Every structure is written in structure tokens, then in C-alpha cells.
Amino acid sequence: MSFEASSPVGADVSLDAGRARQAQRATWVSIAVNVVLTVFQIAVGLFAHAQSLVADGMHTLSDLVGDFMVMFASRHGANPADERHPYGHGRYETAASMVLGLILSGVGAGFLLTAAARMQSLDALPELHPAALWMALITLAGKEGLFRYMLAVAQRLRSPMLVANAWHARADAASSLVVAVGIGGSLLGYRFLEPLAAALVGFMILRMGAMLAYEALRELIDTGVDPEEVAKIRETVIGTCGVIDVHDLRTRRMAHRVLVDAHVRVDARISVSEGHRIAELARGRVRASHPDVLDVLVHVDTEEDHAGSAGRILPGRAALMKELDEILGDDVPQAAPAVFHYVGDQVEAEVYLPFDWCIDSARLEGLQERVRRRVEASPSWGRIALLCRIAP
Secondary structure: OEEOOOOOOHHHHHHHHHHHHHHHHHHHHHHHHHHHHHHHHHHHHHHHOOHHHHHHHHHHHHHHHHHHHHHHHHHHHOOOOOOOOOOOOOHHHHHHHHHHHHHHHHHHHHHHHHHHHHHOOHHHOOOOOOHHHHHHHHHHHHHHHHHHHHHHHHHHHOOHHHHHHHHHHHHHHHHHHHHHHHHHHHHOOOOOHHHHHHHHHHHHHHHHHHHHHHHHHHHHOOOOOOHHHHHHHHHHHHOOOOOOEEEEEEEEEEOOEEEEEEEEEEOOOOOHHHHHHHHHHHHHHHHHHOOOEEEEEEEEEEOOHHHOOOOOOOOOHHHHHHHHHHHHOOOOOOOEEEEEEEEOOEEEEEEEEEHHHHOOHHHHHHHHHHHHHHHHHOOOEEEEEEEEEOOO
């Protein structure tokens, strides 16, 4: 039996909308800072003959592209679930993180190639102007401040996409630091330091982009959450009243949320409605105790079901009823539909007889003996219980 949420994702629409507004506000701040820095980095870099500063400005320009991608993803990722996207649109954030990582990797590789070419012709490099150093220091301060602001917002919203964008700003700050050191060393006479700084910047950016793309890829291929978090979810499910054990507990991420599938073992002889209630209790407990969990799909197994049925295919209800009617005979009226329990590799039945029919002890003993012989001779039947119904 599988029981899924009756309203899996619609309850969090207003929360996601507010979260998207905060993400967009932070991104607009990043866009404003990057626009100003890009213009001044490229202008000063060209004026001062500092190719590393121009390259760093182009890196900042790539941030602008990333910021607009974040805006697009956060807006569309907040859309509620629909018929084609029953789990919502959270994977927009994952896709944006993947593209941001690829952009960083491409920019970093470009820096490495350009720096390698310039280091082969140091004598042909023009003299640097001191304005390049001041611009590099201003850029360093601006990018470090932007990083700290963006990371604080990302941690409050638990958004991997905003974390990626924040670390994008930190990569810029680190690259600006290297550029400042390289320009300063070049102004002191060590001309190889500026192209070397560009090469180091390229490596740092390439590494960061590869890491971001790798984490996004892990989510896209449904990598589970950390084992520690899985263990906590398992404890929550097992603590549900009526759950004997849990197995095949699986998790996967969708942006900042988690989807959970769990198989729980319950008593084999409870009713379908009680099994459904246990599943709903387990689902509610997990969502209440783990705010990151978006939805839980609970599959209910009988107590012995986990051991399998040794390859035996047990008959369905129609075939069981036909055989049961043959065992009981035409003279045995049933007061209620028979209840079947699939326990391990056998079937158990509960047959309710009218009270008046049970009064005749000799007739009842004869029926019991006939049932006992058929159960002993059948590979499918484990037990047939005859119950006397004394009230409506």
C-alpha cells in the first residue's frame, strides 16, 4: 500500500513567494555593485595598461550575467506546483547553479590561457599606471562586502543558488586580492607578477566553477542527503505509533527542499484504514520535525512482508473467495465479507458467521474439521479463523 500526501506542496506557496522576494532583493544589490565595479575596472584597466584588471572586470561582468540568471530562477522557482510539475519548480535554482558553475569554469580557463601567453612576452608589456592598484583595492573591498551580505541572506533563506552567487562574489574578492598583489609587485619592478596574478585568478575561478557545477549535478542525478540527516529522519519515522520498522528510506534534494520515500512495517492484521492512518502520522511527524522536507511518500508493508514470499505468487481476492466458498459449502452463510491477510508466503482468512448458525455446536465442529483438513493440505492457506458475530 502506498499513501501519498493529499496536498503535497500547495501549503508553502506564500512562504516560497516571500522567500523569492528576499532573494531578488539581494540579487538587485549584487547587480548594482557589479555594474559600478565593471565600468570602473575596465575603464581604469585600459587607461593603466593593466590587463589583469581588465580581465577581472570581465569576470565581474560575468557576475552580472549570473545575477540575471538568479533573478530568473528565483522568480520561476517560486511558482506553485502544477499538473506538469507536481513537486513545484525548485529545480530552476539547481539549473541556475549549474550554469553559474559552467560560466565560472569558462572564465577561469580563459584567464589561464591569456596569462600563459602574456608571460611568454614580458618585455613587450607596457608600463602600469598606479591608478590600477587603487582600483584593484577598491574592487577588493566592494566584493568582500558584497560576499558577506549575500552569504547572510543565503543562509537565512537556505538557498543553494544564493550561496553559489555569494561564493561567486568571494571568488571575485579573492581574484581582486591577487590582482592587487600582482599589480603592486609589477609597479615595484617585478613585471612577471601581474600575468602570474592573472593565472592564479584563473585557477581559483576555474576550481570554484567546477565545484558549483559538481554540486548542482549531484542534485540533478538525485543524490541523497547526508547520512546524518537520513538517520534523523529514520528515527522520526520509527518513533511513529504503529510503525514496527522502516527500510528502503530514500531521499533526494529539490533546490533547498528534500523529498523522502520510506517503506514502513506494520502489523499484518490491521485494517487498510489503520495502515493509512499510520502512514499519515509518519508523514506528518517527518514534515513537522524536519522543515527542509517538502513531502514524504510512505509505503506500508506487513510485518513479515520484508522477507519476501520465496517467489510464490499468491492468489487474489476473487480466487480466494471462490476457494473459500468451496471449503465452507453452500450451507454456511457469512455474516460479513471475509477479511484476508497476506502474511509472508501464505494467506490467512477471517470468516464471520451469524450467531444463530453458531448455536449448533455439532454443525460448527464439523465445519471446523473440514476447514482444518483443507488448510493443512493447501500450500497457500496459513489459517482460516471462524468468528461468531454476536452483534450487528
